Amino acid sequence: MKIKRVHIGILLGIIALAVVPLVASASHSWNGYHWARTSNPFTLKLGDNVSSTWDPYLAAASSDWSTPPVSVTATDVLDTTVVSGKAKGACAVVTSGRVEVCNKAYGNNGWLGVAGVFVSDSHITAGYVKLNDTYFKTAKYNTPAWRQFVTCQEIGHTLGLDHQDEAFDNPNLGTCMDYTNDPSRNDGLGDNLHPNAHDYEELGLIYSHLDPSTTLSAGVPSAAAAAAASDKPADNDFGVPTGRKDPKGRDILFVKDLGGGARQFTWVIWAD
Numbered sequence: 001m002k003i004k005r006v007h008i009g010i011l012l013g014i015i016a017l018a019v020v021p022l023v024a025s026a027s028h029s030w031n032g033y034h035w036a037r038t039s040n041p042f043t044l045k046l047g048d049n050v051s052s053t054w055d056p057y058l059a060a061a062s063s064d065w066s067t068p069p070v071s072v073t074a075t076d077v078l079d080t081t082v083v084s085g086k087a088k089g090a091c092a093v094v095t096s097g098r099v100e101v102c103n104k105a106y107g108n109n110g111w112l113g114v115a116g117v118f119v120s121d122s123h124i125t126a127g128y129v130k131l132n133d134t135y136f137k138t139a140k141y142n143t144p145a146w147r148q149f150v151t152c153q154e155i156g157h158t159l160g161l162d163h164q165d166e167a168f169d170n171p172n173l174g175t176c177m178d179y180t181n182d183p184s185r186n187d188g189l190g191d192n193l194h195p196n197a198h199d200y201e202e203l204g205l206i207y208s209h210l211d212p213s214t215t216l217s218a219g220v221p222s223a224a225a226a227a228a229a230s231d232k233p234a235d236n237d238f239g240v241p242t243g244r245k246d247p248k249g250r251d252i253l254f255v256k257d258l259g260g261g262a263r264q265f266t267w268v269i270w271a272d
């Protein structure tokens with residue numbers, strides 16, 4: 001009986017390996033990376049380490065990602081909740097089992113915002129979002145639209161979502177997961193300040209299965225969680241470019257191998 005189960009498990013694993021790349025390329029999930037959890041819907045904590053200027057944008061993004069519009073028939077698989085931040089040094093240190101959101105004048109390093117995602121094999125174990133006030137205090141980016149767009153997109157990455165589109169100058173798709181040169185513009189599908197129906201449908205697919213354990217609590221006993229808890233994500237050293245570039249030729253996804261199946265990915269949205 002036991003042996004049979006193992007064989008079925010291996011068979012299912014092989015089928016899953018064969019199917020997953022197809023699904024990933026046909027959709028806008030990000031290689032299937034997801035938080036492990038034992039039941040749905042689940043709640044992901046967003047640690048509030050941001051200044052009062054950013055609080056409304058964090059609150060709105062949390063609410064957006066928690067509440068699919070009524071038009072979406074997919075199950076509501078997840079909620080996010082804003083809790084007291086635990087990050088030290090504007091996300092210099094992050095905590096496993098949650099996402100920390102930070103802002104700071106990180107300097108003229110070129111990036112507007114980054115999302116860091118720690119994974120152990122296919123499971124997300126920790127995340128963080130850094131918002132760079134060095135650019136958000138300039139006339140171009142110091143707008144409610146740019147603040148909301150970047151906050152929404154970086155949190156979206158920590159849920160396991162990819163971009164829906166990476167051209168800057170085409171019509172806005174009505175989602176914060178779409179690159180744009182003007183997030184506030186409505187080209188008929190809505191502005192790019194919030195998720196759209198497709199994002200919630202993707203989340204429904206990514207989180208349609210359940211896992212035997214969870215990565216949503218602190219102190220997850222895994223190498224990756226330990227790495228996430230002790231790693232100090234550098235503000236400018238994101239690791240190795242994965243080859244993903246934006247239309248201006250800039251690398252937008254980096255990876256660091258932390259050993260033992262643990263990796264740190266960093267999504268970067270560059271300022272102009």
Ligand SMILES: [Zn+2]
Pocket residue numbers: 034035036037123209210211
């Ligand atoms: Zn899983």
Ligand SMILES: [Zn+2]
Pocket residue numbers: 153154157163267268269
């Ligand atoms: Zn992005």
